[in-house]
Each structure stands twice: as structure tokens, then as C-alpha cells.
Amino acid sequence: MAKTPGFFGKLRDRLGKTRSGFVAGVRGVFLRHTRIEEEVFEELEEILIQADLGVETTMELVEHLREATRERKLSDPNDLLEILKEEIEGILSAGDPSVHWEVPEGPHVTLIAGVNGSGKTTTIGKLAARLRDQGKSVMLGAADTFRAAAVEQLTVWSERVGVPIVKHQEGADPAAVAHDAVGAALARGVDCLIIDTAGRMHTKVNLMEELRKIQRVIAKQIPEAPHEVLLVLDATTGQNGLQQAKRFTEASSVTGIVLTKLDGTAKGGIAVAIQKQLGIPIKFIGVGEGIDDLQPFNAQEFITALFEE
């Protein structure tokens, strides 16, 4: 079913740690129990919660499993696994993960946002490399003017990938940087502009206002832009991820999630909860530190990789 076998294998490989913990847990449940009994549901609940899906989403999934057991008179625990896979896949398939990089009147503008330390700058480096490899001309805008050496960090990435960068001094107005970046992208006729922003706590009203302003400034020059606002979310994030997604969506028109650091043991289940409760699709996943370790999200592959032995 995978269009690119190499990628599929890689994803599975990368998700190895995620998989082994999760699958071992799930398999364990079905090995310990030969028929569906109350403990099976309790153990599934434990596994889902430990994957950061959250209480609400977990309870709902487990309730569906109970209903299915009653209605279809199931007795084999393995049937539950199939239903669970379908349920999670159903949630994740609800969103559209695709990104349309070609816009009628260029450049395509992507705004990257997120809380501190989620991996925004690294994601931009990888995304730029990805677009460059697809033959697009890319430009970066360094609108994180707050954090010490953030501009330098993005500059290193621009050199690595070999794409131009628009930057100001540290402490400059980020909206002004965004304005100049859009201006430069228009003047040079690049295909894609990716704008970095400072990490901000979603609870800081003035910082969220700043994000709104950046978006407004971009739209002033290109009315449809930013075409994508990607919220970068650390896969180790717990239930606070929902608050983050909510507040960032209020402040800017978030179009998708980039789920980073999926190469650890964290399961990133909060992204399932976000998709389910807020309807924001996952668009990319970060599965390693290498420049090509950013992959487009594919629900079916993700689930298969998660559950496949």
C-alpha cells in the first residue's frame, strides 16, 4: 500500500521505539487475555493514556470498543485491536495533510509558530531542504529576533541548505522582518518563503498579539498569505498541547501541525487528541536529526507503522 517503500520502511524504522513500547503494550494485552473481559478494556485505557491521547479521547475510544463488543458480540481480544486501529485511523484520516506549495501568484508563504523549544528552527531547516530538493527556490525570514542567537541558528541552516535569508538585528521588530522578507521574496520571485518566529508561550497575551501582527503584515503584501501556518509541536508534550493548539489557532490561522521529536519513546498521542477535538491535521512529522528527517504525514502509513509487527 505504501507508494514509496523506502519511506515506509524508514518511517517504521524511525518509529521503532514508539512502536515497540506501544505494540508491546497492545500485544501484551492480547497475549494475557484469551477472551474479552473487563481487564482488557482497563489495560487498553492504560496504554492509550500513556501514549498521551488524553483522558477524553481515551475514554471515548474505549467506550467505542465496549459498544462494539456488545453489539457485535465479540469474544476474541484480537478483534478489538482491529477496531482500535480503525478508530484511530478514522480520527487521523479526517484531516487533510496535504500542502499545496504552488500558488497562482507567488511566493507561497509559510509561517512557523510554536512554544519555546518545540523545534521550529530545525523544522524550517529541514523543510527548506525538502523544498529545495523538489526544485523550488526557497527563502527564509528570521523573525525570531528575541532569543539569543536564534538568527545565527537560522543563518547556519540557510547556509547548510544553500538558500537566502532575510534578517535584521537581534531585538528588531519581528513584524518588520516579516514585512521585509515578503518584500524580498516578491522582488526576487522565489517560490517559497518560510518565516521563523520566536517561541512563545500561548498564555502570553502580548506575544500572541505579536503573532497576529506578523500575520497581518504578511497579508498586507500578499492577501492570501500566509498560505500555511504550521504549529510545531513536540511529541513529548502532554495534554497542554491541546491548550497550545487552541490558543495558537485563536491568534493565527493555523493550518496544520508539525509533530517533532517522534524518534524518541514519546508517542505523540496528543496530536491524535488535537486532530479529534480541534480538527487540526498533522502535516509533517520529524523523525530524526538529519536534514531529510522531516516527512509528510500519512495517517494510514502512520497507523500501520504503529501497529505492524
Place this chain on the structure above:
Amino acid sequence: MFETLTSKLESAFKTIRGQGRLSEQNMKDSLKEIRLALLEADVNYKVVKKFIADVEQAAIGQEVAKSLHPGQQIVKIVHDELMNIMGGANAPLNFSDKPPTVIMMVGLQGQGKTTTAGKLALRLKSKGRKPLLVAADVYRPAAIKQLEVLAQQAGVEFFGLDEHAKPVDICVMARGEAQMRGCDVIILDTAGRLHIDAQMMAELRQIQKTMEPNEILFVANATTGQDAVNSAKQFNDDLALTGVVLTQMDGDARGGAAISLITVTGCPIKFIGTGEKLDALDAFHPNRMADQILGMGDVVSLVEKAQEVIDQEKALKFQEKARKATWDLEDFLSQMQEVKKMGSIGDLIKKIPGMSQLAGGDLDLDDGELGHIEAIIYSMTPAERHKPKTIKASRRRRIADGSGMAISDVNRLLKDFEKSKKMMKQMMRGGKRRGMRARGGMPSIPGM
């Protein structure tokens, strides 16, 4: 910080509070509520399981019939158990008898190690130490530069080589540098890494073996979910951590990771990060955190912070005025100016028990607005400041013109003032009631 968990637990207790006596049945309900609240707060599933079992055991062992206030009783049991987990006294840093003391910062990527290293250096400097910040992260682009900038901002010594150097070599050289520059603390900022990356973990072990640090601080984000136990356990197994720093405590994460981290590492939380600025690093007080989780507010923290900055005499005056609710705009202004010294107002107000609920959650007052408030109040006559009720339409217009603000701004300020006065009254009443019920008295709040 923990408002949401607090409110969850409060609602769990409420179901008990209404009833006369603690029964097995009504305790079961509230324990279920507590369990869900803790899970939603990202406390690890297994940790919660044990916690609930412990609470249940402790509660059932007691003579519930004697209890006149079952809610109070459960609050105390849950509080005691939280304290049990979070440890006793506030844990200080270990310093070496023979300087320099070596502190090693470790953790996953993006937790705030470099920023915390800078904050820690500033804190140690203010305590009379001379720290050396060492850039041992050669992997993340511009990480060395970031630490150098932070060192400059903190006004402390910095040592780093370029990204081709080996981290362990940098650390060894830093020892010599510290001696040469007369530094008595070496803070090693290591690269963020995954706990399952064997090669990178081996690098940390090598640094540890070579440098024999007095402190190995695991830096973790307060928003971390269930996986906190896995990463912390691996770091602890490999390095024998000595403490945890919990960052991003200024957000709205419920911070259950704190409980998970302490449980799995057996290490105390030594500091919490409460903001982006370099002075936003606070000591962690388990007792206050337990109080906070249970809705008693972080009063002691607030008082301590206030005492550092606020003029004692003024503080007493405020307290008196606040109690009698006779304070006027003049007090309002000078109080705001005092509060400004303490940092973000939103952070501060959140520490007052019951305040977040009273004000309805959103308390992020922009520090910039203070300037406008000052301008408006300075444009009033002393009589007007003393009796704001006398300020009618024409006076409002004059004040607006005088301060360069709109009449609507003046109106809003007067309204805010009345609201805050009302809140003061409510707080004094509400705080008393809450405190009496839960703990038999509430500490006074100087400065507020």
C-alpha cells in the same frame, strides 16, 4: 501554574464537602475525580495508580466517623501524599568543598538547558559566586553563540571553542580556564539528546567521569506528558542525576510531570523556570507546590518575593489599607509601581489564592499599560486621587487631556480601580473562609 488541576480537585472535594460524613461510597467518587484530574494533568498513569492507592489506604485507615469536615480530611490526606512524593524540604545546590563546583545541565532537546544555564549563572552571581558558563553543545547550530550572548547579558564569564571541538575536551579545558579567571562554579551546558541515543549518552558519561560534577541537573519542560518517566529514568540510570529543573512553569501546563519526574528519578526539583528573562528562575518549594495543587495558592512564594523587593513599611501600610479596603488611587498607583519591580503582574496575581477564579482566568496585564495608568493618575489632583468617586464627566475630560489618553481610558482605569477594590474585599473575605476551612487560618499578604 496549576490552576486547572487545582480547580479539578476543588470540584472533586466539593462533592464531599456537601455531605456530612465521609463514607466509602462518596470517597470512591472523589478518588475517581482525583485520578482523572491527575491523569489530565499528565501525571504518569502508573504514578497515579500508586498515588490513588496510597490515598485510599491512608483514608480508610482513619476513623472517618470522627471527621466533622470530610472535605478537609481528604484535602489533608491528598496534600500529605503529594508532599510524600514531592519530598520534604527545599533542596539546595551541592557545592564542592574544594572549588570549583561543577554543575552539568542535561536533558532532551528543546527543554531550555541553555537558557537555564544562563539563569543559573546569574542567580549564582547574585549570591556572590563567580560562575563560568561553558558551551559544551557543539551540535545545535549557534548554541555556542547563544550561551555567549546569555553570559554577556548575565555579566558572567564564558568559555567555548568552535563546533569542531569535542565536548569532553571543552569541559577539561574549562577547568583550567576557571582556575585562571578565578571562577568558583563551572556550569556545563551540554547538547540536548534523546535518552535512547546510546552514542550521545556515552558522551555524557564520559564528561561525567572526567569532570566529576557536584550537580547533574535534568532540565525538563513542565508541559511534558506521559513519556517524562521514560526519558528521566534513562538519564538517571546512566548518570545518577542529582536534581531536576522544571521549565516553562509560566504557562498553563498542569505540570503533572513534576510528580512523575520526582517519582522516577528520586531527585528533588531544585529550580523552576518561570519566564524568558534571565532572572526568571525560582527555587522549588514542595510544600508550596502541594498547597498550590490543592488550591491554597502560592502565598508563601509571593510573600517572599515581595519582601525582596517591596519596602517593608509601605507593605504594611498596603496590607492595612487592603484589609480595610480604604485604599485610594494613590495607593493603587504606588502599589502598582512596587509590583512592577517584582516582574510580570499576571504571574504575581496568579499566586494569590482564589484570585485567578475571581478574575476569570485571563490576567495577563501588559506591563506597558502601567505607563498609561501612571500618566492618567498623575493628571489627577491629590483630592481626586483620594476620592475617585468625585471624578465626574468634566474632570474625566480634563484628566484625559492632561494625560494624553482618551476619556475611555480614564473610564476604564476608574472601573478597574473599583473592580480591584471589590476584589480586595472579596479576597479578604473569601481567603479567610477558604483558609479557615482548609487549614485553620491563612497567612497575611503583605504588599497586596
